[in-house]
Amino acid sequence: MxxxxxxxxxxxxxxxxxxxxxxxxxxxxxxxxxxxxxxxxxxxxxxxxxxxxxxxxxxxTRGFLWTDQRTTVEAQVVEGQQERAAWMARIETEPYNAIMADEALMQTVRHTGRQLFGDNCAACHGRDGKGRANYPDLTDGDWLWGGSPELIEQTLRVGINTAHPDSRIAQMPAFGRDQMLEREQVRSVAAYVYSLTHPDYSTPQNIDRVNAGREVFVTTCATCHGENAAGNLEVGAPNLTDAHWVYGGDLDTIIASVHGGRQGHMPTWDERLTKAEIRTLALYVHDLGAQQP
Structure with missing residues (x-):
């Protein structure tokens, strides 16, 4: 052993x-x-x-409990679709004012709209809707074509500068590159536009250029932006007198915009999303701007 x-x-x-x-x-x-x-x-x-x-x-083998996760999930999906169909039908058919007056329904809009926005719009406008470089902020209440749910729905449906027959058209000419304005005129009108949001720029050293830029603006830019530069919702021309900019409001960027022009683009969603989904997004985007102080 x-x-x-x-x-x-x-x-x-x-x-x-x-x-x-x-x-x-x-x-x-x-x-x-x-x-x-x-x-x-x-x-x-x-x-x-x-x-x-x-x-x-x-x-x-079915098991003595006769449980079936596939059947359970299918039943839950059907139940969810039935619940969703009820409020989606309301969003699709009811006037916007009636929907916005129903706080319970608006809570559903905010929840569903956040998901739709994240899946379809956040890549350009940011997850919070505050925009990114060259894409507008949707939360500041400053709109190109108007911020009512009806107008937002139309913009979503037809897009901007798309092949849709009713597409919104937005294009700023390249005044410098295409030689519609001389170099000094480009710099002068840019200085004038810059002075609208930076009054302290109109110093004795700059006032002659600003005044010259005002004359160029009236003859060249006022057709779209208005003589007071407050913009025109009919043609999507932005307000140049506030602090909200799509491409940037510093002097160099304004010069670049006047010289090279700008052309935005947003795809059409009428064939990608249902009518109820587009209206949900319209309400959600409108709500983003309405919640700002």
């Missing part, structure tokens, strides 16, 4: 295995771990019989 070796420190038997002077102790599995393994194995066996588990050719 082989002699049993015991560890001098712990008093446990060794297995006889040794690695670089380190001997392995013959330590039993802790009782708690052993019980846990036994219980989980028993539970797994019981669960096999309770729920669908084993494939049998073209079918499978």
């Amino acid at each position: 082989a002699e049993v070796e015991r560890d001098s420190v712990s008093g446990r038997e060794t297995t006889g295995h040794e690695w670089n002077g380190i001997k392995e102790l013959d330590t039993p599995v802790p009782r708690g771990v052993l019980m846990f393994l036994i219980v989980t194995h028993i539970w797994a066996i019981v669960w096999w019989f309770l729920v669908p588990a084993w494939p049998l050719g073209t079918t499978y």
Whole structure:
């Protein structure tokens, strides 16, 4: 009979295995771990019989509980579609004023609209709708074609500078590049536009250029932006007298805009989204601007 070796420190038997002077102790599995393994194995066996588990050719064992996650999910999807259909029908058919007066329905609009906006609009306008470089901020209440739900819906439906027959058209000519204005005229009208939001720029050193720019503006730019430069919602010409800019309001950027022109683009959504989804987005975007102080 082989002699049993015991560890001098712990008093446990060794297995006889040794690695670089380190001997392995013959330590039993802790009782708690052993019980846990036994219980989980028993539970797994019981669960096999309770729920669908084993494939049998073209079918499978149904389980004594007769639970079926696929059937459950399908039922939940149908239920969700029925609930969704009710309020989507209201959004599709009811006037915007009636929808906005129903706070419970507007909560649904905000929840669903946030998802639609994130999936379709956030890439350009940002997740929060505050815009990105060369894309307008939708939360500041400063609109190119108007911020009513009806007008926002139309913009979503037909797009901007698209192939849609009713597309909104927005293009600022390249006054400098196409030689419609001389270089000094470009710089002067840019200085005038800059002075509209930066009155302190009209210093004695700059006032002659600003005044010259005013004359260029009246003869060249007022047709779209208005003589007071407050913009024109009919043609999507932005207000140049506020602090809201799409491409940037510093002097160099304004010069670049006058020289090279600007042309925005937004795709049409009338064939990508349903009427109810477009109206939901219109309400959501309108709500973004309405919540601002």
